[in-house]
Amino acid sequence: MSPTILITILLALSTLGYYIGRRRALVVGHDSAGNNNLHSRPIYYGSLTALWCGIPALLLFGFWLVFESTFITHLVVSDLPEAMQKLPTAELNLLVNKIKNLVDGNIVAGAVEAEIQAAADQYRNLQATSHAALVVAAISVAILGLVVVRAKITPLLRARNRVEQIIQYMLIGCSTIAIFTTIGIVLSVLFESIRFFNAVPISEFLFGLEWSPQMAIREDQVGSSGAFGAIPVFIGTLLISAIAMCVAVPTGLMSAIYLSEYANKTFRAVAKPLIEILAGIPTVVYGFFAALTVAPFIRDTGDLLGLGVSSESALAAGAVMGIMIIPFVSSLSDDFINAVPQALRDGAYSLGATKSETIKKIILPAALPGIVGGVLLAVSRAIGETMIVVMAAGLAANLTLNPLEAVTTVTVQIVTLLVGDQEFDSPKTLAAFALGLLLFVVTLLLNIIALKVVRKYREQYE
Secondary structure (H helix, E strand, C coil): CHHHHHHHHHHHHHHHHHHHCCCCCCCCECHHHHHHHHCCCCCHHHHHHHHHHHHHHHHHHHHHHHHHHHHHHHHHHHHHHHHHHHHHHHHHHHHHHHHHHHHHHCCCCCCHHHHHHHHHHHHHHHHHHHHHHHHHHHHHHHHHHHHHHHHCCCCCCCHHHHHHHHHHCCCCCCCHHHHEEEEEEECCCCHHHHHHHHHCHHHHHCCCCCCEECCCCCCCCCCCCECCHHHHHHHHHHHHHHHHHHHHHHHHHHHHHHHHHHHCCHHHHHHHHHHHHHHHHHHHHHHHHHHHHHHHHHHHHHCCCCCCCCCCCHHHHHHHHHHHHHHHHHHHHHHHHHHHCHHHHHHHHHHHCCCHHHHHHHHHEEEEHHHHHHHHHHHHHHHHHHHHHHHHCCCCCCCCCCCCCCCHHHHHHHHHHHCCCCCCCCHHHHHHHHHHHHHHHHHHHHHHHHHHHHHHHCCCCC
């Protein structure tokens, strides 16, 4: 039985448990005089029965699948000939992968020995047995939970309290999973970065002024210096992000102020969705627009003014990226400006303040946390954007602050380093993780600074 069918059966049992628990509560909750003596509403008894029917079985299902492969592999390896069991770890892992490929029906390289084929057959049999046992165990646990909870349903059972307690535990569990997932991602990047710093000094990476991660395959190869100075890449990232924010923040904030404070309802109902359409356009379309329209326009304008403009420039990529980010700033700022209580506006007007003074002195300080949150989201989007940069700014890691020259960004370099077949023991490939770690640290510092700014300038009126 496939996992999907088993999950469907468990959900069906939980639904059945809900109706059985609710029905049981209605039966036991009414006395002979017809009075309702239940502590909670009947839906809570049904929900409690459904939760105890579904959650333990799904937890068993999850743990079983997590440890099934490891347990079966251990059994199969322990039955291999002794000579195979004593192979080095790397060769033994290759042997296990070959057995799993045979089990999955994939094509394996070379001839298949009789011992390997026997191990694959044993693995397949153990897997079938495990799946059958999982089905029996999960359904048994679900039915057992249903029967036990139904038997405990009495008028005095605090079903609502127990349901709320279970949901609280579920929320804590989801939060814990999110936290540990974040920690796992950071640690995985950190460990690979440490491997990179074992090959390349961290001082060279942080303070180097040249980025050329191509490693020489032979000694006389030209243009393969293997320079890993990250400063040009980060300067390019900050330059394009700054240009994008210069376009997005004023435009987005002003449009939000106009839509929320000056525009009538009819115009707002039409204009706001039109602005938000910009967020739904694929980034590759923005890339085409930047490469085929904006970049040539900037180059031709620069030629008319006597300026040397590269065919791919940071200005073209940053300007188009800023247009793409406008909805993030505008929509979020508009929501938070509208969330400011009307009583604050009325109070300001009653004291003789003009609309402009009310916006500058009352509304914007009150909505500052939301506005800063929208700007931070826009900054994160600008730093992480790749497609527009590839198509409009180029791949050259130039150390320059001139927006008319070609630059590159961290995310573009990470993509470039990890495209195709790569060896994950090469400094060239591991450099992508070091760039990712440094980008994570820089983004974290920006968020901390933004929170400090919000706490300092935020106005709390209630």
